[in-house]
Each structure stands twice: as structure tokens, then as C-alpha cells.
Amino acid sequence: MDSKALPDMQEAARLTREGRVTEATALLQRLFRGEASPGAVPKAARPTGTVDPTARLPRVFDVEPETGEVKNAVPPPQAAGEGASSWSGAGMGRTAPSPMPEALRGMLDHFKQGGLAQGTAGLSSSFAPGGFAANQAPLPNGARFETAAFAGDAGNLGYKLYVPSGYRAGQSVPLVVMLHGCTQSPDDFAAGTRMNTLAEEGTFLVMYPAQTASANAQRCWNWFSPSDQLRGKGEPALIAGATRQVMRDYAVDPHRVFVAGLSAGGAAAAIMGAAYPDLYAAVGVHSGLACGAARDMPSAFAAMRQGAAGRTPSARGGEPAAGGTARVVPTIVFHADKDGTVHPSNGDQVIAQAGAAASxxxxxxxxxxxxxxxxxxxxSLYAPAGEAAVLEQWVVHGGGHAWSGGSAAGTYTDPRGPDASREMVRFFLEHPHPAPAQG
Structure with missing residues (x-):
């Protein structure tokens, strides 16, 4: 990103924090059209001693991609779960919302390269908050799709868990952790990816952690916040804690625990692979970004528009587990070359980062x-000489920002692409963990 644009990005961030989203959007529109900035917008005057009653509410907006119209500038708290199928995140919020502005997803939709219509044939139509899939397929006899929660030092995290009909208490099975994208819910993500259908076929568990509006008003995982990029901190601690809880409550093979996600969830999956290589055997990143690709709002905008600064972002992740050694965490990446929300170069950076540990x-x-x-x-398959591939990258030609091969029953899906869910499961099962953490 041109350094001359940085002051405008910072000004837009300030306006967003103050809830002045219309002004922030107008500023960003001028910036990305290459127009001169009119200068900083003065702070709104407020009588001395008064308190803004909405100052502690997460500020977020959604932008209509075609018109630039700002929608839902300050959504009412009760609207966060409307239309979210059977999932309810009530009581599952974090102890405190992230200090990062929650505007990324909505703003960046407006700046899609080539427009929303380009390369999005077959995509689901509902992109607005709360636009979740309402039609849930009936469960097979004996299968369960349960709601549960994890509580830890970093806060609380709700999740849904699919238990296939073939699961038996004494027989260890794989576990796949699926991290949804912005505005999605566990039910919506399950419907769109059809991962539960594959779990029924292959007899494995699927856990869907649920982000809530109290943590991020668009229900994005806070991949761009440094405090949510570290082992034992923030969202990584919650997701890992929920994963371990399922491993304790069910017969899970510790050699076959995997994590995948879409968009913000894909970025969070990359973080989990970097922060917990002892827990997760392999990682799937769909339309996401590498761990450490952003550290604040301006760098998140830049990374989503053109890739992270530098050839390969530095993984944060924190310290490895005691006694752990660096290893290439097997990683499979899907990214469409017409993705106008998260630039395709981010997929290249995920692969480069994952392969950095190779000798x-x-x-x-x-x-x-x-x-x-x-x-x-x-x-593209990347493998050490004479060995099986440890990295796999799929570039879907003509696709947009959507789960490749997904079902139109969910949002952000492209049914015309190769089946990302099936290919990820195949890749995962080819890469059991050589030395998983115990307990």
C-alpha cells in the first residue's frame, strides 16, 4: 500500500471507532478511487461531562457493494442472532469485546476487485448479517448435532458438534474443527460445506466453534488482532480449549485432529496451525490469510486487498509446546483467482509460511x-524429495470469495468449483500427527 494512503486509513479507523461510519466510508471511497483527501474530519463536538451511551458497543457496518450504501450502522444487540437457524450464541460471548474495530468485512466487500458480479455465478445470495441458511437437512438415524460450550481463562466459546451415527464410544475417530466466515453460524457453515455428510460417510466428529457479536459484531474471528494470534491467548486459547474438551468428552484419536476455515475462519485456522502444531495434525485454509498477515486495521485492509507486506508474513503463534520441535504442518489451501475480498496472493503466502519450517x-x-x-x-503439490506432499494448493479459476464445491443451502458457496470439503478430508486423513500432545 502507498505510504501516502496510511493517514487516510488511520483517519477512517478513527471515524469507525467513533461510529461515524458514513464519513469513514466516504473517505475510503475517495481513497480507493485515487482522489485527493479533503483532510482529516474534525471530531464531533460533545458537551463537557456527557457520556456517549453507545461508546462501549462494537461499532460495525455493512456496505452494499453495488451502491456503497451503509447499512446497519449500529445494529441492535438483539439482531445478532436473527435468522441464525437453530444456533443461539446467547451467553457465549467473551468477557470483553476485542478493541479492534469490527468494520473489516463490510468495508472490504465494497472494494472487491472487479465488482461483486465478477466470477460469482452460483454463489449464495445472502451476504448480509443474519442471512444464514434456514433449511437444515434432517439428521440420519442415530446422528446428533449438539450444542455445547467451553469456558476457560480467556472467556467462553459456544460450539456445535456433529456426532455421526457410526460413532461408538470405545472406538477412536478423527476430529475436524471448522471455523466459519464472517456473518456465518455453525448451522450455516455446516450446510454450505456439507462437512457433516462427509463425517457421516467417514465416521468422524466435526466441531463448529461459534463467534458471537459480543466478540465481533460481524461474527468474524479477530485474525487481525495481535492478541488473537498467540498460543494461550484470546481466540486461539478458546478454540484449542474447546478442541481439547471434545477430545476429553469423546473417543478422539489425538493423531487425527484437524482444523479448517473460510475467509476470517481460514485466517484463524492458519493461526491455530502456527500456535498449536502439537494439537492439530493438518490445516485447511479456504480464501484466508497467513498467520500474522495483519496487526491492525490498516494492515488488514492492505493484506486483504493485495497480500501481506513482505514476501511471507512472519507467523506469531507464540512459543511451541514444551519439548516440541518445529515441523511442517501439512496444509491444504483453496483460493479462487477472482476473489475480490481476500486477494489470491494470500493463498500463496499461506503455503510459503507453512513450508518455511522445511529443511x-x-x-x-x-x-x-x-x-x-x-x-x-x-x-500444486509440494513434497520433500521422495516423500508424500505436505502442502497442497488449489487455485479455482473464475471463482469468487466462496467455499468451492459447497452447497447453495449455505452462504458464501460456489457449487461449480472442485469439492473443497472432500479434498480437505482426504488430505487430512493422509497426514496423521507423528507426535501429538498428550492431554
Whole structure:
């Protein structure tokens, strides 16, 4: 990003924090059109001694991509869960909301490269907060989709857990942790990815942690906040804690615990792989960003628009587990080349970051393919000499910001792309953890 734009980005962040979202949006529109800035907007006057009654509410807005119209400038608290299928996050909020502004997803939708219509044929139509899938497929006989919660030092985290009909208490099974994107819910993400269907076929558990409006008003995982990029802190501690709780409550094979996510959830999955390589055997990142790609709002804007500064962002993650050693965490990445919300170069950076622990260069084998009646793709496999691939990258040609091969029953899905869910599960099961943490 041009350094001349930084003051305008900082000014937009200040306006957003103050709830002056219309002014912030107008400033950013001028910035990305290349127009000269009119200068900083003065702070609104307030009588001495008065208190803004909404000062502690998360400030967020959504922007209509076609018109730039600001919607839901300060959404009412009760609206956070409307239309969220059977999921309710009531009481699951963090002890305190993140200090980072919650405006990223809505603002950046307006600045999609090439416009929303480009490369989005087949995508679900509901992009607004609360626009979750309402139609839930009936459960197979004996299967369960349970609501639960984890409580820890970092706060509380609600989640849903799919238990397939073939699960038996004495038989260890894999666990896949799925981190939804902004505005989504566990039910919506399950419907769109069809991961529960695969769990039923392969007999594994699927956990869907749920972000709430008290932590982020758009229900985004706070991947851009430094305090949510570290082992034992913030959201990573909560997600890891919930993962371990499921491992204690069910017969989970510790060698086969995996994490994946979409968009902000994909960035959070990359963070979990960097912060907890002893817990997660492999990682799936769909339309996401590398760990440490941003540290604040301006750098998050820049990373989403053009990739993180520098060739490869530095993974934060914190210290590894006691006695742990660095390893290449097997990682599979899906990203569409027409994604106008998270620039495709971020997928390259996820792969580069994941491969940084390799002792030598990882040669790539590149394949081209085509989904029958759907999109073409490029698949790159990175493997040490004479060994199986530890990194896998899928570039979906012509697709947008959506889960490839997903179902139209959920939001942010592209049914015409290769089946990301099935390919991730296949990749995960090929990469059990060589030495998982115990307990």
C-alpha cells in the first residue's frame, strides 16, 4: 500500500471507532478511487461531562457493494442472532469485546476487485448479517448435532458438534474443527460445506466453534488482532480449549485432529496451525490469510486487498509446546483467482509460511483439472524429495470469495468449483500427527 494512503486509513479507523461510519466510508471511497483527501474530519463536538451511551458497543457496518450504501450502522444487540437457524450464541460471548474495530468485512466487500458480479455465478445470495441458511437437512438415524460450550481463562466459546451415527464410544475417530466466515453460524457453515455428510460417510466428529457479536459484531474471528494470534491467548486459547474438551468428552484419536476455515475462519485456522502444531495434525485454509498477515486495521485492509507486506508474513503463534520441535504442518489451501475480498496472493503466502519450517526446498508438481460442467483449477503439490506432499494448493479459476464445491443451502458457496470439503478430508486423513500432545 502507498505510504501516502496510511493517514487516510488511520483517519477512517478513527471515524469507525467513533461510529461515524458514513464519513469513514466516504473517505475510503475517495481513497480507493485515487482522489485527493479533503483532510482529516474534525471530531464531533460533545458537551463537557456527557457520556456517549453507545461508546462501549462494537461499532460495525455493512456496505452494499453495488451502491456503497451503509447499512446497519449500529445494529441492535438483539439482531445478532436473527435468522441464525437453530444456533443461539446467547451467553457465549467473551468477557470483553476485542478493541479492534469490527468494520473489516463490510468495508472490504465494497472494494472487491472487479465488482461483486465478477466470477460469482452460483454463489449464495445472502451476504448480509443474519442471512444464514434456514433449511437444515434432517439428521440420519442415530446422528446428533449438539450444542455445547467451553469456558476457560480467556472467556467462553459456544460450539456445535456433529456426532455421526457410526460413532461408538470405545472406538477412536478423527476430529475436524471448522471455523466459519464472517456473518456465518455453525448451522450455516455446516450446510454450505456439507462437512457433516462427509463425517457421516467417514465416521468422524466435526466441531463448529461459534463467534458471537459480543466478540465481533460481524461474527468474524479477530485474525487481525495481535492478541488473537498467540498460543494461550484470546481466540486461539478458546478454540484449542474447546478442541481439547471434545477430545476429553469423546473417543478422539489425538493423531487425527484437524482444523479448517473460510475467509476470517481460514485466517484463524492458519493461526491455530502456527500456535498449536502439537494439537492439530493438518490445516485447511479456504480464501484466508497467513498467520500474522495483519496487526491492525490498516494492515488488514492492505493484506486483504493485495497480500501481506513482505514476501511471507512472519507467523506469531507464540512459543511451541514444551519439548516440541518445529515441523511442517501439512496444509491444504483453496483460493479462487477472482476473489475480490481476500486477494489470491494470500493463498500463496499461506503455503510459503507453512513450508518455511522445511529443511530444504519443496519441489512442486502442478496439475490442471476441470470439474464436469463447472470450473477449471490448478493443483500444486509440494513434497520433500521422495516423500508424500505436505502442502497442497488449489487455485479455482473464475471463482469468487466462496467455499468451492459447497452447497447453495449455505452462504458464501460456489457449487461449480472442485469439492473443497472432500479434498480437505482426504488430505487430512493422509497426514496423521507423528507426535501429538498428550492431554
Amino acid at each position: 530444504g526446498k519443496l519441489p512442486a508438481r502442478v496439475e490442471q483439472g476441470q470439474v464436469g460442467g463447472g470450473r477449471s483449477y490448478t493443483r
